Amino acid sequence: MEIFIAQLVSGIALGSIYVLLVTGFNLMLLVAKIIQFAYPQIVVISMYTCWGVLQLTDNKFLVILAGIAVSIILNILSEPIFRKITTTQGVDINASFVASMGMAMVIMDIMSHSINYGFPVAFPSEWVGGNLLSFGLITVSKGQLYALIGSIIAVLIFFYLLYRTNQGRFFRAIAENRFAACLVGIPIIKTSVFSYFIVGVLGGITAILFSMLIGSVSPWLGEFVALKMLAVSIVAGLGNLKGGLVCGLILGILETMAMGYISGSWSNVIAFVVMLVVVLIKPQGLFGSKI
């Protein structure tokens, strides 16, 4: 029972990170109509930025600012590329997926060559924080608590923006019917660029919380996380924000449960096999696709 509770706590913390990733990914898909496969790699670069700034200064506020700023800048820099694709080819999700895969390859290879010769780097223990609660096998670390609370706050603010503000109304209108949104005077390009900005902020927050949770970063982390992010989106239903919340949490819990009871890297296989079975049985996703 202790193992179960310990793994459940870890799973919820990890799942909350996946929720943030999937939310950002789905927002780009709904508003900008692109599959941004390089989004986890941008998150990893933000994590490296946090690590770099931590090495230079001890100012946590600066670290957070730098992490979010890098994520926003990289996201907005990718906007003209995707806009050119959608302008010349119409809204073609395949083309955006291919382009984002190219970007992911570039980012991953640059990171593996330039930072610590491609080896993982560890965050200082003051950043990760120690254990807050310890009861037998059940431990709750500061990183897990920050990840959970940070994710909840970020998601709540995001959904408030989406459902209670004009900008959110614009996002939903474009997601529903881009042409009709244009007809009623919603600025498509400006809203699309703003969506990149929001996704950049989400990406920066994800990077900070993820670094606190796992305490290290490597160039290959993006590839691993990208696969999970894409799988969770497909299992939930492409573009389904609420479905992404549920499935992200479920994946996190499934993964940590498997890690707790099965040795080696089989735990990841279990999670992926479950997702594969769900995708094969219900290709449109558990909660239905929104695109």
Add this chain to the structure above:
Amino acid sequence: MSEILYYFLGFTAIYILMGWALYLPYRVGQLHFLIVACMAITAYFGGFAAREWNWPFVLILFAGIFMGAVIAFVFSMAIGKAPCFTVVIVGLTSVFIIKTIIENWRLLGGTVGFFHIPTVNNLLPIIYILLFVVGFLIYKIDHSRWGRAASVVFVDSEVAVTLGVDIKKLGMFFQIMACAIAGMAGILDAFLVNSLSPEFFTFSMIGYLMCILFVGGYTTMWGIILSAFILQGIPLLFPSEIASWRQVIYGALLVIIILIRPEGLITRKMLWGLKPKVSYNK
């Protein structure tokens, strides 16, 4: 023949086969990365069968092709008509699952790798004969009613349905063909290198295959031949300091080609332009 040229020609042929394996399902708009998983399975199967059971090469080759086809058939029952990204996810997760199984299975060498696969005499000519046979088959498919049906499905699946095209059967057919070719490529790869490593079957390989397909041109089979030779030649043509950044080059090429020339280097329109024109002037 020098060793460099031998392996360059060998690997280029194998990547052309894999590029064609990716090209076939993409004719109906599906990015079928299951081919990489099939290649891994058959490569390890081929190596194991040759080293431990002393099977002859021809038997292993046919077994590999059959195995690839069966794996594709099982999956295509569910994803024959699935949306593109469902097929992408099935492929990516399958690659990851297979890689993890191989890494954790001591019988297959685990993370260290699988070595001492017996050599086959005259392997390079055999590879190129198989390449020509597969190329001929794909040319025939492309110019058959299946190829024409695939073209319609790619442009508009609803129109294809109204024209009587069975999209699921067509998708299944292309997926099975693709994985059969990938199965063959896996066997040839195992015997070419005489060793295997799970690190070979990763995201980098998927990115490389996508580069071959989209840079060469996804509308015809000929662009893949050109792009495979060019991309495989990059590590040989450039100095080692630049060649070590080849993933950056491949990724950048992929983005640039999508922006500037989305159909790739060799397009169908270009090939039509090469056909001799009929003149009606007397």
